[in-house]
Amino acid sequence: MVSKSNFAPVWVETDYPDQVIGVGEVTLGEHCRKKMSDASKRKAEKNTLVQVACALLNSGGGIIVAMSKNKDYNYTKDGIGQDLEQGFGDLVKPSLIQDHFSYLQQGICLLIFVKTWCAGLANNESTKARICSAESHLYKRSGTSAIQIAPTEAAELQKKKKETKKNRDRQEEPPAKRPHLSSSNQNTEIPNPVKLFCSKEYVRLGETLGFGEDMHVELKSYEGKSFRNRLSENLPKYISAFANTDGGFLLIGVNDQTKKVVGCGKDENPNDIQNEVDKAFQKVIHVHSAHCEKQENCKYTLKVINVSGESDAHCGYVLALEIEKFCCVVFSENPDSWKMDGKKIKSLEAREWLQMMTGTDPVIDQLCQGFEKELSMPAAPPQCKPVYGLKGSARLDALQNTLFPVQTAGINGRPETLCTEMFAKYPNLENIMKPEGDRGVLIMSRSWAVDLDQEKNDEVVFDALLISENSPPTLYTVVQEGKPDLWKHARLTAFQLKQNLVNLGGYTGMICIIPKVLECHSGALIPREIRYSDFNLDVCYPDSYGSPDIEALLRSLVIVLLSFRSCLSDQLGCEFLNLLTAEQFDILHSKYYFEDFRKVFVHGLPGTGKTVIAAQLMRKIKITLHCKTEEILYICENKPLRHFME
Incomplete structure (x- = not known):
């Protein structure tokens, strides 16, 4: 018998002629899971089960073995827990949970039987993705927001990118809608509020912008000491969203409600800020289609604008970041999707994931x-x-x-x-x-x-x-x-x-x-x-x-x-x-x-x-x-x- 202590998901040898993955001890049942005092532990257990289920769904199916921490657990009476059920449900949408999961209890072990995933496009079930994923980490602009693309939309995004590739020349788009920081275009474009603001070297604290958020503009404040962390954590999402849609501007140091300049990164050095932005662009994952002629990364321009208060006191900066439309697809990070690689669970990298999704x-x-x-x-x-x-x-x-x-x-x-x-x-x-x-x-x-x-x-x-x-x-x-x-x-x-x-x-x-x-x-x-x-x-x-x-x-x-x-x-x-x-x-x-x-x-x-x-x-x-x-x-x-x- 294996140890009953927690351990990472592992292939286990049983008499079952199947792929069997053990996930160690798990708190099972709705009542017991609600009583868990450690929310991070509850989330970790859910994420582990979802990861293993995803790998089996993408690899022909199999069995998950979970040992119940609560020794009086009874599946028939207690179920598995609402959060775990929701995790499985989100994974197989729009299918029903029972279409892919079945349960049997043997002693303290709950066996979760996982059937293979199938998109079923031949039966006009076009709402299904080719493979299972928890998160795509692909973003796009929707109105004034950056939203994550559902895995089912990945193939459509790739298709649209291919259809518009011949028309990606930025000069073909209306200049008033697509401002640009480059001085080489200033004589050919109509001035607009975004471009005029971004051309400044200094702005005043409390100054009100003459424009607000739209599909091409996002405003963020990022005040406080967590400036660098917020920049590192959130920039990849906005890079992916603008690059995958139509390009645009991310202005950091401006309140998105009042449209007033509040400044950010007061104690930061502009060179360090530039380095953080560069790191974010290095972190995102660029995936080109097989026949793309432009094998290059997403282009961007950063303007660090000084913010002055009373008596010209330094009050931080406004970061004016222009992100150009990308020819193919940009991920903020690798998708949350897995498959079996022999007896190991393998995380799918963005390129492989997209190839499988659009196969x-x-x-x-x-x-x-x-x-x-x-x-x-x-x-x-x-x-x-x-x-x-x-x-x-x-x-x-x-x-x-x-x-x-x-x-x-x-x-x-x-x-x-x-x-x-x-x-x-x-x-x-x-x-x-x-x-x-x-x-x-x-x-x-x-x-x-x-x-x-x-x-x-x-x-x-x-x-x-x-x-x-x-x-x-x-x-x-x-x-x-x-x-x-x-x-x-x-x-x-x-x-x-x-x-x-x-x-x-x-x-x-x-x-x-x-x-x-x-x-x-x-x-x-x-x-x-x-x-x-x-x-x-x-x-x-x-x-x-x-x-x-x-x-x-x-x-x-x-x-x-x-x-x-x-x-x-x-x-x-x-x-x-x-x-x-x-x-x-x-x-x-x-x-x-x-x-x-x-x-x-x-x-x-x-x-x-x-x-x-x-x-x-x-x-x-x-x-x-x-x-x-x-x-x-x-x-x-x-x-x-x-x-x-x-």
């Missing part, structure tokens, strides 16, 4: 007119790539019906040849793996680990995936005899399959894969001899995980098994996947096994996919026979093709 399918042009889209990137979970099939070949639905047909009743075994062979050899397995009164498909493989590009375990006779409508998908690993490490192998294979179904195949429902290990001759279930666990948790999922959408799940499985990286990806500048044809899949999965055949000949005309099959076969040979790369010889007479294969 789209490749533009169909002459390079890929021969393909048809099967999985759209905006309509899939965050980690998915777009998937295409050859135009004129079987579409995804047809492939699913051909390879994994679902009968109106009973379990359909696929591939038939392997099922017949294995059940004839091990007759005690058939009844256990084909429950009566259910509807679904049993999909056998010599090794599901190999099918998922994982190392083959030589102790495994075969694997069988049972997908039925009234229970969670079950992965049976059939072995000669039970060994302690085989349970770990079965669990990891089930976990990898679940992740692939979501992050590669695009399945968006609540999904888990339950591993079971069977002895091949008796058909008996082999119990876990050693628990690979940091927590003594039984593998139990909420009822919502027990009724999968069979057809949708099988379509995702088709993508998992038939997809390969497209050779056009490099030419188009973005990665996408192609699907094998049913005939190619049959060659790779249904007919030939390396244990039985020493030679395989594949005949076909140019362009029919022989190279694709060769690449897939070599990968399977390497994994199945535990080969090193240098132990596989590939002979190719076509130099461009050889270069691609390398």
Whole structure:
């Protein structure tokens, strides 16, 4: 068991075939959370849970394990706490909390089950963002305010920036609306109150400005000893807002209500003020679009105006800061958004966040007119790539019906040849793996680990995936005899399959894969001899995980098994996947096994996919026979093709 003291979120080993993140001790339940005397502690617990939930939402889903500090905690009676619920709700807006979160209590542990996020733009749910985020840290001007852009607006902001890039020349805008401090433009622009004020060297304390706040002007006082802190904390927000909108002026040392000069930074040196402003501009994050010609930072001009009081006494300064409109996007700091990076939680940097948020399918042009889209990137979970099939070949639905047909009743075994062979050899397995009164498909493989590009375990006779409508998908690993490490192998294979179904195949429902290990001759279930666990948790999922959408799940499985990286990806500048044809899949999965055949000949005309099959076969040979790369010889007479294969 792990220590019950607080610790940072960590990946924990349990018997669950899933991503499980422990968050240590948390005060749970509305009553107990309201009684917490330390508000910062309450906020820290909420932020940790939101961070982990966001990472799992963006990475295929998983489970959060929180140990209750209050030992009499009862989820059914106490709930989780209004602030925690609000944090989850804000994260998945406009979806409902129950669409993505389920809860189970085991002892003092509360298990929070997190389903993958999906924007679902293909269903016209355009109010959803591509990925989950707590805060974007992107700002824009709205009237007289700087407001944070919702993550759902990031793609629209990027789109508008691209549309107006050709018209970014400032001289095309009305001079009266867009004053400029530069002396080079003074002869071509109409004087205005903002510009006249900013041209002064001195102003009087209490002097009233002849203008107020608007979209291009923000007034702030920043009086008092906290001047530098306020400057450092708040400047990035206003830089982002003006740069992302239309540019403008931030005047510090002026009361925004009375419009009177109050001064600021009385005891500061103007050079130090300039340094603080420079630091703020260095702190903000500039993200250029891929085709932007201006790879430079946001431009600005600072004028430090002296403020004089009675008898010309020094009363501080007014900082007149002009921020120019930026060609692309400026963040005040990196967004509050996370994903899983292996077994660690990774904070997304602004550039990666924007790329994921604005990700789209490749533009169909002459390079890929021969393909048809099967999985759209905006309509899939965050980690998915777009998937295409050859135009004129079987579409995804047809492939699913051909390879994994679902009968109106009973379990359909696929591939038939392997099922017949294995059940004839091990007759005690058939009844256990084909429950009566259910509807679904049993999909056998010599090794599901190999099918998922994982190392083959030589102790495994075969694997069988049972997908039925009234229970969670079950992965049976059939072995000669039970060994302690085989349970770990079965669990990891089930976990990898679940992740692939979501992050590669695009399945968006609540999904888990339950591993079971069977002895091949008796058909008996082999119990876990050693628990690979940091927590003594039984593998139990909420009822919502027990009724999968069979057809949708099988379509995702088709993508998992038939997809390969497209050779056009490099030419188009973005990665996408192609699907094998049913005939190619049959060659790779249904007919030939390396244990039985020493030679395989594949005949076909140019362009029919022989190279694709060769690449897939070599990968399977390497994994199945535990080969090193240098132990596989590939002979190719076509130099461009050889270069691609390398």
